Amino acid sequence: MHEIPDELISLERSAEQERARLVGLTGDDYDAQLGRWREVSAAFQTAVTEHAATARISRYELEQAVKKAVRHPEPGHEAAGE
Numbered sequence: 001m002h003e004i005p006d007e008l009i010s011l012e013r014s015a016e017q018e019r020a021r022l023v024g025l026t027g028d029d030y031d032a033q034l035g036r037w038r039e040v041s042a043a044f045q046t047a048v049t050e051h052a053a054t055a056r057i058s059r060y061e062l063e064q065a066v067k068k069a070v071r072h073p074e075p076g077h078e079a080a081g082e
Contacts, residue, residue: 004066005051011044012070 018037025033048066052059 004069008047008051008066009069011047012066015040015044016070
């Protein structure tokens, strides 16, 4: 797979963080946080689409590679973010 740009890793990590903040929220707080998650997720999706088109690679495979790098990083890789 093509090397994953840091920008995509960062955007997906932000989307995951915003999604995690939904836990336990209700009412207006939930709705506001849902909106924040959707905004960051949309930015990630747009960036993936643009990068895949520019690099002439599978958009689906790129998205899956980014998600795997963020959610299941290999030991010792920067994608862990911690």
